[in-house]
Amino acid sequence: MSVLIVIPARFASVRFPGKALAPLRGATGQAKSLIRRSWDAAQAVSGVDRVVIATDDDRIRAEANGFGAEVVMTSSDCRNGTERCAEALDALGGGFDIVVNLQGDAxxxxxxxxxxxxxxxxxxxVAEMATPVLRCDGRALNGxxxxRRAGRVGGTTAVFGAEGKALYFSKEVIxxxxxxEWxxxxxxxxxxxxxxxAYRPAALAAYARWTPGPLEKLEGLEQLRFLERDHPVQCVEVDARGRQFWELNNPEDVTRIEDILSDLGMA
Known part of the structure; x- marks a missing residue:
């Protein structure tokens, strides 16, 4: 199975403009941009044939080129990372069995x-797409x-059935x-x-042709487009193995992520 990882990145994030270039300090005090750390995370995955950064912004392209990443320029019309992945795959001419969307804020x-x-x-x-879910410990759920008490949109939560088929995703805590307090x-x-x-190329191409539905628009969650079109999303429960996981959604998350980088001893 040939595998492509696409890291979609844009500059005009609503909650945190320019976050792809935000510096994050590791255990040694060295600062690396968010997009660089996302690239490093992709490079650590085994069984991958190619990794590219997909963006519509010259500032992100310049930063990525500076640390040796392959960049695919995509349209500013892409409404989310999945659409950007679809456009990047098309620009590359296809040829992959699985396409992974490793979002640039994780x-x-x-x-x-x-x-x-x-x-x-x-x-x-027969599975068209899959996405990981991680059971929250008390520390994560408290975060x-x-x-939500502070009026911030933090991470996304998921509920799914006995066979792992997603029932819903939300920015509320469900x-x-x-x-x-836990x-x-x-x-x-x-x-x-x-x-x-992770998508089959055919599912990714179909997604790009569909218009966003009301739930996707309300929640701002791209994966809901699959559910609203009655295409199943397979949730895969993963084990953190003692590691804390957090995404960079708001400026306040920088300190959280830097603390985790320090705890993990990541430079």
Whole structure:
């Protein structure tokens, strides 16, 4: 199975303009841009044939070229990362069995999260797309609840059926839990949706032809376009193996991510 990783990146993020170029300091105090750390995360994934950064911004292209990344320029009309991945695949001429969308705001994504998606599509030939979900411990869920109390949109949560078929994704914390404070190490009933997707090329091409539905527009979550079109999304539960995971959604997340980088000893 030939695998392409696309890292979609744009400059005009609504919640954090220019975040792809935001510096993140690691354990040694060295600062690397968000897009550089996302590229490094992609390079750690095994079984991948090619990695590209897809952007419409010359500033991001210049930064990526500076650390040796391959860049595909895409249209500013792309409404989300999945559309940008579809356009990048088309620009490359296809030729891949699996396309992974490793979003440019998730530099803490462990390689085994992505490898689990590749395995899921390899082992289930009828599956069109897959995405990882991570059971929140109390520390992670407290962070979600803190964000919502402060009026911030933090991570995305997912609910799914017994066979892993997604029922819904939301920027609210779902399912509802009566407790508003959890012990740090306890396993909770809430699953963090990790912003990584693996697609069959045909599913990716179909997605780009569909118009966004009302739920996608309300939530601002691209994967809901599949659910609204009755195309199943396979959730793959992954194990953090003791690592904390967080995405860069708001300026306030910089400190959180830098603390995790330091805890992990990542330069």
């Amino acid at each position: 530099p803490l994504t462990p390689p085994w999260f992505v490898e689990a998606l590749i395995d899921a599509l390899t082992d289930h030939p 979600f609840l803190e964000d 399912p509802y839990t009566a407790d508003d 012990d740090d190490q306890i396993a909770t009933p809430v699953f963090h949706h990790v912003g990584v997707y």
